[in-house]
Amino acid sequence: MTAHDELLTFLTTTLGPSGVLCDDVDIARYRIDWAGAQGGIPLAIARPATPEQVAEILGYCHRNDIPVVPQGGGSGLVEAALPDRDTPELVISLERLNGIRHVDPINFSMSVDAGCILQTIKDAAEAEDCFFPLTLGAQGSCQIGGNIATNAGGLNVLRYGMMRQLVLGVEVALPDGRLLCDMKALHKNNTGYDLKQLFIGAEGTLGIVTGAVIKLFPRPQVTRTALIGCPDVESVLKLYAQSRRSCCDLLSAFELIPRICLELAIEVAPDLPDPLDEGHPVYILMEVAASGPVNLDGMIEALFEIGIENGWINDGVLATSDHQAKQLWRIREAMLEGQQRRGEHLRTDVSLPLSALSEFHHRAQLSMEETSPECTVIAYGHVGDGNLHFNVLPPPTLEQEAKRSLLHELELQLFDIVAEFSGSISAEHGIGRAKQAPFLETLTAPEHEIMRGIKRQLDPRGMMSPGRILPATHD
Ligand SMILES: Cc1cc2nc3c(=O)[nH]c(=O)nc-3n(C[C@H](O)[C@H](O)[C@H](O)COP(=O)(O)OP(=O)(O)OC[C@H]3O[C@@H](n4cnc5c(N)ncnc54)[C@H](O)[C@@H]3O)c2cc1C
DSSP: OOOOHHHHHHHHHHGGGGGGGOSHHGGGGBBBOOOOOBBOOEEEOOOSSSHHHHHHHHHHHHTTOEEEEEEEOOOOSSSSSSSOOSOOOOEOOTTTTTOOOEETTTTEEEEEEEEHHHHHHHHHHHHEEOOOOOTTTTTOOOHHEEEEEEEOOOOOOHHHHHHHHHEEEEEOTTTOOOOEEOOOSSOOSSOOOOOHHHHSTTTSSOEEEEEEEEEEHHHHHHEEEEEESSHHHHHHHHHHHHHHHTTOOEEEEEEEEEEHHHHHHHHHHTTOOOOSSSOOSEEEEEEEEEEOOOOOHHHHHHHHHHHHHHSSEEEEOOOOHHHHHHHHHHHHHHHHHHHHHOOOOOOOOEOOOHHHHHHHHHHHHHHHHHHOOOOOOEEEEEEGGGEEEEEEEEEEEEEEHHHHHHHHHHHHHHHHHHHHHHOBSSSOOOOOTTTHHHHHOOHEEEEEEEEHHHHHHHHHTBBBOOOOOOOOOOO
8 A cells, every 4th residue: 555545545534535535626626726826736635524633634644744735715825725836745625624613792702613714704793793804805715714824914904903913712733633722712811922823824834723713893883985086105194194093093994096906997897987086196995984873974074174185185985875885895806806817917915114105115116117117016905004015017018938037026126125114025915935035035043043943843844834934944
């Protein structure tokens, strides 16, 4: 019997026949991610249905030196969940471990299995008059385990924080097969090192999250959405600071949308109206929400007055119905599809201190256009968090090889400017494989040593998602 046969026998015995997939057709969807990146041929797809099964599989792989990679909804954007192209890996899909364990509306918490789809969690919270604030374009397919592993952010970070701030407890299958259970639903717990934080944002390199306790909030009862046309990014940032003050910290989203993104959205969804009478260089899609009877209209109107007086606002529209608000949010969704349709492009998610963002934006745009005058910069994002998706479409006429090399050059150039402004090369998507080289360059020697030490301590044989974040040969 080969080692591969033995693995398949072990998996079938442990999980039952429906828990293991090997057929080329069955495994095809686990080899491709949302962005269309293609992974290698895995040893198999294991589909455990309990935390104990996940741990048992990891224990087997640890003893037999079999590399594994956990997979959630496949919406990650740094190629971390795809099976390796050179060394066959066992993919562990969490899709069958997908229940809601308990909702506690008094404690404002919910405990869930890691494979639970984010939208399912949001719906379950709403059914208890609560709110789980993580909101992102992939919420219909991504899993909470994937959100935790990537420390996902999304649209409401400026008010509620990233996953790191939304997790009260985790259950993790460690690389050697032990199950670490820290599922206390405590809002305060100051006992020793906060181990759960190690696994949040670790992109599956330190263990597999099998369950979590997450924080809930009161469900917003009133929400207002506005689209505002502004003259430039500097005005946007001044408007942001004013919005936080004028809206009594009830601001829950503040998204930058340049004119080109609005055009891309209308290209994809021609029924979307161009919302303002004239075009503007940049727009802000803003949401204010409250869980009680607060006069949000009054607040926003006062903000509009201050913004117009100071020249930060050219024009704006406040949605007067749910339908109109949804149409405004559709612009945000459709523009992503519009970009996808333009083919391969430079996709980044950098972050900067807000006070440096306008100058960074200006410098980076000039730099991209100097190198490639025919490229198109598309810089949008969660600007209230200092997070820009500074993306660049290459000239459409370029050959594939030349396009790749230009995009690589532009990325290096952009990351140099990010470093000059003391920014980060990844605000929320993470490192995975795609950003590993530039990430390693940003690490200081002590940071590198500590990260390698943590990896070695938890995964001494290097079988857990090898080659993601840190290089596979980590010692
Ligand atoms: C349209 C779209 C919009 C997006 N918007 C945002 C956004 O606004 N903000 C943001 O932060 N991100 C955003 N993302 C990227 C985001 O990281 C993912 O959508 C999501 O967090 C990943 O979840 P997933 O279940 O799809 O994970 P996958 O893609 O399957 O995996 C991602 C990583 O997590 C690991 N992993 C998965 N499950 C587990 C587990 N149970 N235990 C340990 N490791 C695990 C994988 O190995 C991989 O390293 C967006 C993606 C898309 C496609």
